[in-house]
């Protein structure tokens with residue numbers, strides 16, 4: 001086994017987070033290697049955010065499946081990473097192709113060659129959870145990766161999971177003509193979010209022809225002469241040609257050799273990080289001037305599971321590695337489902353407030369009451385704002401409505417900045433916009449706190 005170069009830092013995993021940390025360090029003059037076993041860019045541009053948003057837009061515009069595929073594949077750069085690799089080279093990053101495995105302090109092996117490092121930044125992302133359903137391995141199965149990269153349009157598609165992935169892809173495939181059934185084990189869609197959001201979305205999906213099976217889990221699966229059958233826990237069955245698993249993602253922490261650094265790795269759970277995104281490990285505090293730290297950003301931390309959160313954590317790591325201390329603040333990271341209507345949530349959800357014992361004061365408004373809704377001829381949706389009664393502050397919000405991902409940003413800022421409600425209630429919104437819908441609930445909260 002050959003020993004290669006010693007880098008100031010090695011970034012393990014070249015997705016959204018890894019690219020950002022590696023290029024930032026290189027631009028600051030550090031000698032950096034980025035280790036990537038598949039595509040530089042990770043899942044977001046090729047198998048996740050970009051192709052899914054492209055298909056959702058094509059569905060909304062009523063394009064043909066062929067036109068939608070052409071657009072999707074062009075936006076996903078035909079799943080080739082040459083431009084991303086060129087970007088890294090331009091920034092001065094050495095890209096090491098292959099699977100990385102840490103063999104000991106300051107040593108990582110990439111396909112048979114050992115490289116040295118000072119700091120290690122783990123950005124290995126996550127992978128889909130395949131639920132333990134009898135017979136699932138024997139039926140035609142997709143994860144989001146296949147659903148967003150192959151050209152097939154199944155005649156009948158059964159989706160397991162009613163989270164963001166299941167809901168977005170149900171809308172895509174149903175809009176293009178697949179007969180979609182969606183199975184969600186909990187009683188509603190987007191279980192973690194405000195109940196009204198799941199209800200608005202359920203209504204929209206049903207109108208597109210999606211058969212929602214809420215409160216039922218898949219019991220077992222089996223092949224049939226034509227296609228497959230799923231047997232559900234409520235006694236129901238679904239006949240389909242393909243199953244799409246959208247039952248969550250788990251941080252990719254295993255097989256990386258992090259135990260060799262004394263990092264506590266728990267399968268299925270995110271790497272533990274402190275407020276600077278540093279991973280505590282046994283070597284911390286060792287009397288070795290050469291030894292750097294272990295850091296992590298993105299889905300591997302198990303904290304937020306979105307591209308913008310991966311970017312945020314990457315910026316925090318970068319700043320700390322460059323000697324400017326920065327701490328994470330997760331109070332206002334948006335959670336968006338880009339269906340029509342969009343579902344936007346930020347801060348504390350009613351469920352989380354219950355778990356944290358926060359006394360919530362809620363005020364809401366139906367978008368139908370705005371003039372914009374009449375102008376757009378789209379009255380679907382609602383906004384709800386959540387204040388912490390004891391602190392007198394806005395702590396969370398949810399909206400389901402057209403373009404909510406754009407007009408809810410001010411509420412995100414308000415939560416993050418802890419803007420006084422009296423001031424928020426005095427903000428003027430342009431007429432006629434959906435954004436006006438927050439005015440009445442803000443006034444209500446301000447009056448009652």
Ligand SMILES: Cc1cc2nc3c(=O)[nH]c(=O)nc-3n(C[C@H](O)[C@H](O)[C@H](O)COP(=O)(O)OP(=O)(O)OC[C@H]3O[C@@H](n4cnc5c(N)ncnc54)[C@H](O)[C@@H]3O)c2cc1C
Pocket residue numbers: 012013014015016017018035036037038039040041042043044047048049050052053098099100101123124125126144148165252255256297298299300305306307308309310338
């Ligand atoms: C269908 C779908 C739609 C989504 N839509 C959105 C959206 O609209 N908006 C949003 O904000 N988020 C969305 N997400 C979530 C978003 O894609 C992720 O949060 C984000 O891509 C995570 O980036 P990351 O850098 O942490 O990981 P990744 O992009 O997964 O990158 C990790 C990289 O590490 C590499 N790697 C892993 N182990 C090793 C190893 N041992 N050696 C070398 N390389 C390794 C992998 O090959 C991969 O390239 C979506 C997710 C899915 C599944």
Ligand SMILES: NC(=O)c1ccc[n+]([C@@H]2O[C@H](COP(=O)([O-])OP(=O)(O)OC[C@H]3O[C@@H](n4cnc5c(N)ncnc54)[C@H](O)[C@@H]3O)[C@@H](O)[C@H]2O)c1
Pocket residue numbers: 131133160161162163164165166168183184185186190191216217218246247248249304305306307335336337338
């Ligand atoms: N727009 C976005 O930002 C966006 C879009 C898609 C995905 N993502 C991210 O991707 C990650 C994965 O999303 P997801 O929707 O796969 O996961 P999720 O964990 O949000 O939802 C999975 C759902 O599947 C259900 N489920 C699990 N096992 C089941 C079974 N056997 N039968 C029926 N239902 C079952 C669960 O009850 C849960 O509601 C999340 O971190 C999410 O934030 C983000």
